[in-house]
Amino acid sequence: MSSIILVTGATGTVGSATVAALSSQGAKVRAGVHSLIKGENLKRLPGVELVEIDFARPASLAVAFTGVSTALLITPFTQDQVAMAQQLIDAAQAAGVRHVVRLSASGAEAEPGIQLGQWHRQAEEYIKTKELAYTLLRPTSFMQNFVHQQAGSIKEQNAFYLPMGNGRVSYIDARNIGEVAAEILLRPEGHDGKAYTLTGPQALSGSEVARIFSQVTGRTIAYQDVPEEAVRTAMQQQGLPDWMTESLLELHAISRAGYASGLTSDVQAVLGREPYTFQQFAETYKDCF
Ligand SMILES: NC(=O)c1ccc[n+]([C@@H]2O[C@H](COP(=O)([O-])OP(=O)(O)OC[C@H]3O[C@@H](n4cnc5c(N)ncnc54)[C@H](OP(=O)(O)O)[C@@H]3O)[C@@H](O)[C@H]2O)c1
Structure with a gap:
C-alpha cells in the first residue's frame, strides 16, 4: 500500500503545521x-x-x-x-483512502450550537455515513489567531480589542494540532471513530493574555473589552460579509459566556506530552508582536 x-x-495555519x-x-x-x-x-x-x-x-x-493512504x-x-x-470526503472514499482525519471545531457536537459548529457537525455526520475510517479533531480557538488578527494593534497601540468580557478561552497552539494530526495520519491504528477535543493547558481571560504579552515583549500590553455592536460595525466597515460577521460574533459570545474554557487531556493522550502554554507560544512568535 502507498x-x-x-x-x-x-498553506493554512493547521495545514502548514501538519506538513x-x-x-x-x-x-x-x-x-x-x-x-x-x-x-x-x-x-x-524534505519529502x-x-x-x-x-x-x-x-x-x-x-x-x-x-x-493516498491517509489524509487530513x-x-x-x-x-x-x-x-x-463533502467533496473531499467523496474523493477520499473514491480513491480508497485508508483513514481520514477531519479538522473540525470544539463544540461541533453541541446541539443546536452556533453556525460554525453546525457546519462542522454536518461534515462530521457526512463522514459517518461513509465506509471510511476516520478521526475527528475538534480544537478550541488557535493561539495563532493573535498573530493573524491582533498583532497589528498590539504592535502599534500596545493593545488588543475583543468583545469577550472576562470570559476565559482554552487557546491551543496550532503546532500541537498539526502534531496530533501527523501522529494519527502516520499511525492511525486505535484512532478510528474517535473525536478529540484539543485544548491548550490553561484557560485564559483577555487580561491574562495581555499580562503574558507584556512579560514577553517587555511593554505594557492592554486588553480592551469592546461592545459587540462596535465590533459588528467595524467588521461591516471592513467589508466582511454578514454571514462571516455574525459567525465571528457568535464565537466571541460563546467565549464571553465562558463556554470556551473547558480543558481536556486529549493532546497529551495522543502525543504523550503536554501542549504548549500561551507563554511558550508568545515567546516563539515574539517578533510578530
Ligand atoms: N481559527 C480558529 O481558532 C479555529 C478554531 C477551531 C477550528 N477552526 C477550523 O479550522 C479550519 C481552518 O483551518 P486553518 O485556520 O488552518 O485554515 P486557514 O489558515 O484559513 O487556511 C485555509 C486553507 O484553505 C485554502 N483554500 C481556501 N479556499 C480554497 C479553495 N477554494 N480551494 C482550495 N483551497 C482553498 C487556503 O489556501 P489559499 O490561502 O491559497 O486560498 C488555505 O491553505 C476551519 O474549518 C475552521 O472552522 C479554526
Missing part, C-alpha cells in the same frame, strides 16, 4: 494547495510534494487523492464549507 499522506488546506510535523518524521507528504506559488515554502521541506486543489475543479481532487481534510472558513468537505 504511504503518501495528503494534507488539504496545506512540517509529518516532514520532520520522514513522511512522504502531498501538500494540497490552492495556489502553487503560495506553496513554495512547503516544497522546500514534500505539491498538488493543486481547487474545489471548483473536481478533477483536481481526484488527482490529489490518487495513491481541512476546509476554509467559507459559506460553502460543508459542500467542500
